[in-house]
Amino acid sequence: MSRQEKLIIIFLLSCAVVGLAVSFYQKSQQSEIRVVPSSLIKEFAYLKNKTSHQKLININTADAGELTSLPGIGPVLAEKIIQYRRENDEFLLPEDITKVLGIGSAKYQSIKDLITTFKHDPR
């Protein structure tokens, strides 16, 4: 085996090893799915019972003024929410508001009963 051949073999071997490492890395990055309870039932609970008619703030359509009326949301956070909405899709459920930088689960807990993501118009 000549020196050149050896070099080629070593190069190919290292390529293969790198490839294997990359594919393992990609596999480990793949997220497992989780089944998590959501606020979906709660969102629609009052429609089912048709009792409460509390005015909720729709975080998908509300403007900055409405958003700041929520406890713990100042103009900065309101702007962040609006910006998030512009860059991403609508919020599917109220808990998705935690995806906005600056809103943690504690803040969400304090506002979760006041916000909604759906236009409620029971037919």
Next chain:
Amino acid sequence: MTPVRNISDKKISNGASRPLLAAFICLILGILLVSFIDTTYFHNSIFIPANHISKKIEKTQDNVYIKGRIISDPLFYETHWKQKRASFTLEVDYIKLKDNWAKTQGLCKVTIYKSDQKYVYGDNLILFGSLSLPTPAANPGEFNYSTYLKHQKIHVVLGVDSYKDVTISQPENKYRIPTLLKSKIFALRKKVDEYIHLHLPKKEAGLISAIILGLRSEIPRDSREVFIQTGSAHILAISGLHLAIIAYVFFFLLGLMRIPYNTRALIVIIIICFYAILCGGRTPITRAAIMITIFLLARILNREIDIYNALSLAGILMLLANPAQLFSVGFILSFGCVFSIAYITPKMKKIYKPLAISLAVYIGIAPIIAYNFNIISPITIVANLFVIPLTGLLICAGLTFILFGFLSASLATIFGATTWLIIFLLEKIIFYLSKIPYAYFYVPDISLWLIACYYIFIILILNKEKFKLSRAGISIIILLCINLYIWSPLIRKSPEQLKITFLHVGHGDAIVIQFPDGKTMLVDAGAKSKYKDNGREVVIPYLWHEGINKIDYALITHSDLDHFGGIASVIKKVDVKSFLYNGREDNEYGYLELLNLVESKEIKKLEIKEGDRIEGFKGVEILVLGPPEEFLNNNSISDNDSSVVLKLIYKNTSLLLCGDIAEKGMKNIISYANVLKSDIIKVPHHGLCVNKYKSTAEQFYYLVDPEIAVVTASKNDPYLAPATSTIECLSKNGATMYVTHKTGAIIITSNGEDYHITTTCGTGDV
């Protein structure tokens, strides 16, 4: 493989001319070219004569009379609703579409639904029934019955309701000697089959019938599966091996009688031809019979034999009889095997001979097997070392059992027991071999390019002296292949799209969802009965067709057979990561068995219910809208109503999967008014709707307001799905209906902005 080995042992003088091999290759290339031109430019038609029966009809035509002759051994079987059926191939002479009889030609596959079992080979019949072109596969990847028949030159099928529509006409040529002889041979085969069943238990008798008489239909599914897994299925299809053993045995016996060589050879040729006809004359056996005849004739004429020329002559004769055979798996495998033995074995001089042969065959045909049967079984190399000698013994024992058994009953019992013992041993060995880890694995469909690369590589390695390949050269090639294998999936970017496939599984659901991030989810898998396992026959072939061999999430909406039936086979053959269900453990049609299977395979079980959210699919949101928790332990709620209901959102495209929900299920999710609105809906319960809850259903469809409504139902649906009220309701809301029995599989792809629909064989109706 005895004579074959003898042939390859014989020295071929160097540089032997092989005109037949050249002719064979030219013929193959010619057929390939012609069929390519024909299918591309003439749509499979120029080589069919104008008065051919397939040109008489355009689509299914009822009330047709045809007249012809049975040219196959009729098959009689019973369906699971105890209907006795008969099926055979008919050579058609005349056809009456409306008023007049017209001369025609071609072959027709006939099925008589209520048969009285009295047709035999060579009968002339006049039949009345509905004539149609065989249906192409309804789902991508599924077995294509139409192509399968075309390889046998059959282009049309005739369905006959009952034996009353069949008249046996005057047998004008029943007394033609070949026909008469053949019908006698088939009668003999039937008699022997009955005799075997009389003396042996059903399962073993089925195997013996397959191995000795070529009656393959009697082998139970699970034992056939084990044979396939260990790569031993070739002994079930009568092949060169069987014929060679029989030739050898008779040669030996006649030798004991001191019959001169040439007479012996002639007698053996006659026996071989007789046996080949007896077994139904399938591709491998015809090939073997021709080759053994050539071999023996060469010995009589004292000519040198060249295996390539013998093989080529067999090939040329068979292709001239039916060129379409070239594309059938049996033909390719049979010729591939012999070619591999002849070509590869001599190059492995250092290896123990039987092992070398086994290895040669494996190297030669493994990619063809993988391509056609989606299985790679390295265990074959070892298995053959046991299986082939045992099969030899079995054939000898079986023949003795049959020959002596007709003389005396007590002898039959003794030889029957011996035969049984050998079969028992064979089955046990194969069973344990299949249990060895990594004995076999299933692979998704592979591309023809990969196969071509494989063969080029093998030829390079086998002729390394000729191509002046050093060891370094070989290792570089191997390393290059490995790199290609590792890097190609990393570099190739899969398109960022959501792909939803509603498979056609008759009355039942089977939905495959491929997510933009490469994950796969299966929602239900169709029904499973004794005669049709949608998991094995539809879902798995589709997954393999798509290059998928793992399912991340298998979801069963509820415990009805038409939804969960097929999943067991899927779990056995494809790697399922987790199993989602509503948590209700009904004891119905083996639902509990399925749950046990899931547990024994250590698949993660997840319960999902109303209000849950399934997270982890990049870009795709999944909400679970049903069933509510209180439905699950409530026996007054039907299992249909406790179906899992999923809402899937991928940017601008949304999909609602409803399982089989009826009134209560609908009422429960109606309150999710805003979430219900979807582009695509899998219509609940196959579109069935009872008038009792018509208003609920109307409200439900009004809220969902779909553009596309997919209904999963079978042709002549047993429950008459979809109901007219459902159709009315959906069309009132402006939805386009896609019913699986009309469209075949429905494939919807979405890039998030808009979606696109394709179907395998039809369009939706507004």
